[in-house]
Amino acid sequence: MLVLVINSGSSSLKYQVRDVAAGTVLTEGLIEKIGMGNGGGGDGEIEGPRDHAEALELVDAAIHQELGGLELGAVGHRVVHGGERFAEPVLIDNEITRAIERLNPLAPLHNPANVLGIRAITRKWPDMPQVAVFDTAFHRTLPEHAWRYAVPDELYTNHGIRRYGFHGTSHEYVARRSAALLDLPPEEFDGVIAHLGNGASVTAIRGGQSVDTSMGFTPLEGLVMGTRSGDLDPSILVFLGRAGWTPEDIDSMLNRESGLKGLAGNNDMRTVVEAAESGDAKAAMALAVASYRLAKYIGGYHVAVGGAKALVFTAGIGENSSQFRALVADRLGALGIELDAGLNAKRSREPRVISAPSSAIPVLVVPTDEERAIAEATAAVVGSNR
Ligand code: AMP
Numbered sequence: 079m080l081v082l083v084i085n086s087g088s089s090s091l092k093y094q095v096r097d098v099a100a101g102t103v104l105t106e107g108l109i110e111k112i113g114m115g116n117g118g119g120g121d122g123e124i125e126g127p128r129d130h131a132e133a134l135e136l137v138d139a140a141i142h143q144e145l146g147g148l149e150l151g152a153v154g155h156r157v158v159h160g161g162e163r164f165a166e167p168v169l170i171d172n173e174i175t176r177a178i179e180r181l182n183p184l185a186p187l188h189n190p191a192n193v194l195g196i197r198a199i200t201r202k203w204p205d206m207p208q209v210a211v212f213d214t215a216f217h218r219t220l221p222e223h224a225w226r227y228a229v230p231d232e233l234y235t236n237h238g239i240r241r242y243g244f245h246g247t248s249h250e251y252v253a254r255r256s257a258a259l260l261d262l263p264p265e266e267f268d269g270v271i272a273h274l275g276n277g278a279s280v281t282a283i284r285g286g287q288s289v290d291t292s293m294g295f296t297p298l299e300g301l302v303m304g305t306r307s308g309d310l311d312p313s314i315l316v317f318l319g320r321a322g323w324t325p326e327d328i329d330s331m332l333n334r335e336s337g338l339k340g341l342a343g344n345n346d347m348r349t350v351v352e353a354a355e356s357g358d359a360k361a362a363m364a365l366a367v368a369s370y371r372l373a374k375y376i377g378g379y380h381v382a383v384g385g386a387k388a389l390v391f392t393a394g395i396g397e398n399s400s401q402f403r404a405l406v407a408d409r410l411g412a413l414g415i416e417l418d419a420g421l422n423a424k425r426s427r428e429p430r431v432i433s434a435p436s437s438a439i440p441v442l443v444v445p446t447d448e449e450r451a452i453a454e455a456t457a458a459v460v461g462s463n464r
Contacts, residue, residue: 086195154456158188160212216246275393304345373409414438
């Protein structure tokens with residue numbers, strides 16, 4: 079089956095056409111500046127599509143040009159927030175679309191854009207099966223003691239304030255591939271997965287299920303990220319509010335100006351590592367803070383899992399930065415974790431072991447592929463609804 083995978087943002091639409099059985103990408107692209115007009119009409123400025131429907135026309139034209147008259151079997155949407163309702167990918171109908179829309183307050187930047195993508199497809203291809211694959215769904219197995227915040231119950235019952243977790247599609251996919259690499263059935267995999275991209279989260283997996291994860295009510299909680307602070311004392315927000323900062327000021331500072339960028343002036347791990355290697359003290363400190371925070375989570379999740387059988391690195395930094403992996407592993411001696419320097423330094427696109435034989439548990443690098451996971455889930459849901 080050919081699946082069109084759509085990641086619809088407020089002003090962008092990312093797409094891939096995938097052959098699910100072959101596991102290949104037939105074509106892909108990114109439409110940007112949706113609804114932004116021509117930005118002043120200066121020389122060389124491209125006028126963006128007016129809305130998501132127009133963006134979809136561009137996608138359709140690009141796919142046609144690349145692949146001719148192929149027949150799409152389904153569309154799979156990356157949907158950020160599935161709230162408490164969605165624990166699995168679902169076939170979309172009007173009721174499901176409205177349910178996703180009702181979750182808008184929980185993900186005000188993302189879910190409305192996801193719904194625009196869904197509605198654009200519904201209008202253009204009314205008979206096309208569409209599947210929603212939720213970033214939160216894999217974490218619906220978190221036990222209550224892991225998803226509760228210790229605040230008055232009314233905040234949960236009236237406002238849905240609890241921990242949801244994100245990056246679920248990636249964590250689930252990487253857990254399955256890690257189990258395969260270790261020759262285990264997925265339901266016997268106990269491990270800790272560190273998804274380290276521009277956004278970063280770590281998940282505790284027990285029996286193939288998520289039992290804790292570092293992102294919470296929003297993707298801001300947890301690790302030090304490219305531009306997000308991760309955990310901090312909530313009283314800081316109260317302090318800043320009293321000092322005159324608006325909610326928008328605080329939101330922007332924590333989500334866009336913090337993390338590696340806040341500490342080292344740059345959100346790109348490659349730049350920060352290079353700066354640290356050439357003696358930049360701020361960059362070295364940023365790496366120390368980020369690796370220390372992650373190591374603390376890994377230690378905690380080792381306990382949550384009841385003894386991890388593997389530690390797994392994935393996503394842009396996890397897959398590519400041998401330096402950052404080494405910094406984290408150096409802090410995990412108490413768990414008996416030991417990397418093989420040669421294996422860690424080797425570059426490869428394949429899932430692999432990078433620990434020394436003497437390491438208490440294997441350390442793996444397993445490349446993630448969220449689009450592939452979405453395409454596979456979409457084909458499976460459509461197949462089971464035939
Ligand atoms: P992602 O969000 O998964 O695309 O990951 C983005 C992050 O991966 C950025 O911080 C990049 O600096 C980092 N990254 C990508 N390639 C490399 C590389 N070769 N070495 C170190 N970091 C990398």
